[in-house]
Amino acid sequence: MICKSLTNVSFVNYQQIRFLPRFTNLAVLKGKPQLVETTNSIASKKTPPETQELFVSSTVKTYENNHSLHPESLVIRSKSSKKPCVAPVKPMTVTRQLINAQALKKGPILDECGQVVYSKMHNNDTRITKIMSEVKTNQKKSGLMLLEGKRLIREALLTGCELEYLLFSRIDEVDYLKPYFPKFGRLYKMPYKEMQVWSKLTTSPGIVGIFQIPKSENFVPKNPLPLTIICDNIREPSNLGSILRTSSGVGCEKLILTKGCTNVWDDKVLRSACGAHFRTKLCKDISWNNIKSQVSPDAIVFLADNNVLSNSSSDSIEDLNEVIDNIPVMPYYSVDFSKLPHIVLIIGGETEGLSAESYKLAKEFKGARLNVPLSNGVNSLNSAIALGIISFEFKRQICKETL
Numbered sequence: 001m002i003c004k005s006l007t008n009v010s011f012v013n014y015q016q017i018r019f020l021p022r023f024t025n026l027a028v029l030k031g032k033p034q035l036v037e038t039t040n041s042i043a044s045k046k047t048p049p050e051t052q053e054l055f056v057s058s059t060v061k062t063y064e065n066n067h068s069l070h071p072e073s074l075v076i077r078s079k080s081s082k083k084p085c086v087a088p089v090k091p092m093t094v095t096r097q098l099i100n101a102q103a104l105k106k107g108p109i110l111d112e113c114g115q116v117v118y119s120k121m122h123n124n125d126t127r128i129t130k131i132m133s134e135v136k137t138n139q140k141k142s143g144l145m146l147l148e149g150k151r152l153i154r155e156a157l158l159t160g161c162e163l164e165y166l167l168f169s170r171i172d173e174v175d176y177l178k179p180y181f182p183k184f185g186r187l188y189k190m191p192y193k194e195m196q197v198w199s200k201l202t203t204s205p206g207i208v209g210i211f212q213i214p215k216s217e218n219f220v221p222k223n224p225l226p227l228t229i230i231c232d233n234i235r236e237p238s239n240l241g242s243i244l245r246t247s248s249g250v251g252c253e254k255l256i257l258t259k260g261c262t263n264v265w266d267d268k269v270l271r272s273a274c275g276a277h278f279r280t281k282l283c284k285d286i287s288w289n290n291i292k293s294q295v296s297p298d299a300i301v302f303l304a305d306n307n308v309l310s311n312s313s314s315d316s317i318e319d320l321n322e323v324i325d326n327i328p329v330m331p332y333y334s335v336d337f338s339k340l341p342h343i344v345l346i347i348g349g350e351t352e353g354l355s356a357e358s359y360k361l362a363k364e365f366k367g368a369r370l371n372v373p374l375s376n377g378v379n380s381l382n383s384a385i386a387l388g389i390i391s392f393e394f395k396r397q398i399c400k401e402t403l
Helices: 002-007 011-018 039-046 101-105 126-136 150-158 171-180 192-198 237-250 267-273 317-325 356-364 383-402
Strands: 027-029 075-077 144-148 163-168 186-189 207-212 227-232 254-258 282-286 300-304 329-331 343-348 368-371
Touching: 126 144, 126 163, 126 186, 126 192, 144 150, 144 267, 150 163, 150 171, 150 207, 163 171, 227 237, 227 356, 227 383, 237 254, 237 267, 237 383, 300 356, 300 383, 317 356, 343 356, 343 383
Parallel strands: 027 075, 163 186, 227 254, 227 343, 254 282, 300 343, 300 368, 329 368
Antiparallel strands: 144 207, 163 207
């Protein structure tokens, strides 16, 4: 019956029957070709879309005559007989396995044998463009950050940051991170040349991690010093990253970034901070009207003064000079920090300097301008270096007092 039905079909229809195994949701009728749905597609329609389940098929068996993989059984229905005639091919075996929505979204990183599960990409893969565009075009909307290098990725994994994508070119880099992997994620192996195209470094480290930006304002430091650091007009990414690293190293209570500072989750800031983002309490984009709510009422405000005043203030120069003249200037080592309940240290940018609001806050909290003596005609220091000198002198006095 099967051979007779095939001989009555024209050459074009024979080609359709011949190449039908390429389609997964179609079958063929005897005589005039008609497209009908197979059992698997009907079963998928009966499954409600809101069940959050997926039916996964097992490995597909091959033809007896060594044809390519056959995803569906070829069914030929006869008009004279209600019973379908199945073509002489081995039917595929289907195994139903329930997978939750989390696994459907990302998938397990390690299999049952502890081996890494990943997908392979080629040059000019559209998935690479989609992933990188999602991170770099609109970071505020996507809420993603990009980390290059296995050590920086390791710091993010240790602190519990949510991994979205891991792109790598050598499996050895992934083996280093295997003990810190979460249960689910998306891993892709891609050519090194393609990774070099998207990297902002001169030489790409060969591994890139894309994470959800954590809520660093909820971070609770262990045994912090009574020190709050405020960044005012820090617009250089490398400087802000060094300030973050210094603040985390000294053990400050929190770091406040005023509006006007550079993006704290920028790639350059992340590389300069070397993982300090994940170990510091960050309060970003705070306006000067809300700064007082972030500062302890009994705190003393100090300014790391570099004799540069920002031009962004709307107040007159005479009023600002009067405010500045009423704030005492003293060397950083002459202050006895151990007797003060809480310290607020404001650090400004090298070019923009401190804003007028910083001086007004220092005057209101009865603070002072701290000066680092310099030689050989040097006018100022790097912002991060000045912060390190003052903050570690504060830590030295506090630790000496507690011993």
